[in-house]
Amino acid sequence: MKKKIVILLLSLLLIAMMGCSDQEMKNDPAGVPEDVTGTETEVEGEVEKKENEESEGFNVEKNLMSVELTLPSEFAGDLGGFSRDTYLKENPGISDAKVLDDGSLWLKMSRTKHKELIKQMEENMITSFNELIEGEETPYILDIKSSKDYRKVEVFVDRAGYENSFDLSGMTIFFSVGFYHTIQGEDFKLNLQYIDAETEEIIEESVFPEE
Numbered sequence: 001m002k003k004k005i006v007i008l009l010l011s012l013l014l015i016a017m018m019g020c021s022d023q024e025m026k027n028d029p030a031g032v033p034e035d036v037t038g039t040e041t042e043v044e045g046e047v048e049k050k051e052n053e054e055s056e057g058f059n060v061e062k063n064l065m066s067v068e069l070t071l072p073s074e075f076a077g078d079l080g081g082f083s084r085d086t087y088l089k090e091n092p093g094i095s096d097a098k099v100l101d102d103g104s105l106w107l108k109m110s111r112t113k114h115k116e117l118i119k120q121m122e123e124n125m126i127t128s129f130n131e132l133i134e135g136e137e138t139p140y141i142l143d144i145k146s147s148k149d150y151r152k153v154e155v156f157v158d159r160a161g162y163e164n165s166f167d168l169s170g171m172t173i174f175f176s177v178g179f180y181h182t183i184q185g186e187d188f189k190l191n192l193q194y195i196d197a198e199t200e201e202i203i204e205e206s207v208f209p210e211e
Contacts, residue, residue, distance in 0.1 A: 060185035066095065067114040069183070073103030121183055125150070125176040132169050140165060142197045150177050151189050156197040163203070174208070 059070035073079075079099050087097050093113030098106050109117075129144045132155075140161025146153045153173055173192060181188040194204040 060183065062111075062114075062185055065111065067109055067111055067185075069107045069109065069114070069117075070100070071105045071107070073105075076103070076105035079103065079105060118180070118184055121180050122150075125180055128172050128176050132172060138165075138167070138169055140167075141169060144173075150180060152191045152193075153177065154193045154195055156195050157203070159196040159198070159203060162194060170206075 059068075061068040076099075082099050084097055088094055091097075093116065094107055094109045096108040100106055129146075132138050132141050133144060135141075140158040141155060142158060143156040144153065145156070155169065155173070170192060174190065177190050178188045188208065190206075190208045192206050192208070193202050195202055
């Protein structure tokens with residue numbers, strides 16, 4: 001029972017920190033090549049609007065030749081003394097950047113750069129999973145397997161060790177997968193299962209969002 005309570009609290013916390021999880025995908029016609037070059041026409045006044053609007057959470061908008069990404073202030077880091085020119089120089093592939101009124105960071109990047117960011121987040125997520133398997137604080141976690149899209153994650157555990165621990169590995173998994181889906185501009189969906197490694201019986205299972 002305590003495991004289910006922890007998972008429920010993690011779900012609520014994730015919703016609160018990520019804001020709106022159902023991000024709208026705009027201007028992304030099927031079959032358009034990823035690396036098309038050309039001039040993108042912007043609606044007059046759009047940039048000024050971006051500077052003044054407030055962000056409710058992660059936001060991803062895919063356009064014909066670029067991707068716009070808004071990072072909440074909690075994840076953007078210390079932006080004191082932010083310099084647009086310096087930031088763009090240090091981050092090739094980012095074509096524009098600005099700090100919004102609520103402290104979040106708005107970025108405009110090429111589609112190639114966005115794919116690189118997603119790949120980096122996937123690598124970080126896999127590293128986090130491996131740390132759970134090898135970590136001294138979670139010796140009961142023996143293996144972690146996932147579907148290709150990370151919408152299903154199976155954690156194989158030593159049952160006795162798992163049930164006698166105050167396990168918080170769900171936090172790492174929920175946040176890692178949640179951010180990975182959101183950065184892609186997709187809804188966060190996860191079926192998380194804790195499985196007895198010996199009998200392959202499902203000990204605990206949670207689905208987010210609940211169906």
